[in-house]
Amino acid sequence: MKDTVLETHAMTQNRAKIRTEGVNVHYGATHAIKDVTLDIPDKTVTAFIGPSGCGKSTFLRCINRMNDTIDVCRVTGIITIDGEDIYDRRIDPVQLRRKVGMVFQKPNPFPKSIYDNVAYGPKIHGLARNRAELDEIVEKALRRGAIWDEVKDRLSEPGTGLSGGQQQRLCIARAIATEPEILLMDEPCSALDPIATSQVEELIYELKNNYSVVIVTHSMQQAARVSQKTAFFHLGTMVEYGETDEIFTNPRDERTENYITGRIG
């Protein structure tokens, strides 16, 4: 009995949240992602690193079907979340994106109040029965986004009036408000100053307790600071994937070594 409990626990710990198998992405004639097979665990920060144009963002966008919005883009292969094929015809991409939230490079709050930025998603997905419940969801998301204390007295002011770093934490709170299980972040700190960057990095590090976070970053220091797993991409291929410490201290592939030592990229 005890063994069964231990085995079940180990299986839960090791089970992949996101699983990709033989994924290829084409933009017309451009072959941007080549046969990528990868298991991304739950409650972990996974970083995608690699030189410009290697396909990091393209691959990230496969995970919530954002590439569907690009006409020339064609995705093949299998991507599952909790064992469910997200490209199955029965999957509604809008519902999928509620489960798989996204934060972009440039903070992009809606031209609405701080409160409404966060309340918007829960409202359209019918997550609150009344105003009191909505208030609760908004407060919880802003707390998780580590920005509650800075905005609690001005919830009706425009989100666009906040500083860049605050706007990005607001966008993270907005993504969290619909209770996603996965958060995709595409270079979330590239438009921020060093102080705002370190605040958002701290937040990302904390978020792994509740979510599976996948972050694209150009900064190897950032990948080393916030992630536990790292995947290195080069020319559309995923060259190496493993524990972040291992990738940075003991890479197995020469291309990874060349990148982390600054010889390519």
Ligand SMILES: Nc1ncnc2c1ncn2[C@@H]1O[C@H](COP(=O)(O)OP(=O)(O)OP(=O)(O)O)[C@@H](O)[C@H]1O
């Ligand atoms: N919308 C698009 N239409 C056509 N080609 C695209 C599109 N988006 C990306 N590509 C091409 O796909 C390849 C991978 O681009 P992608 O943006 O995924 O790389 P990246 O590693 O995220 O780059 P960066 O670090 O510079 O953001 C590149 O050759 C790029 O030109």
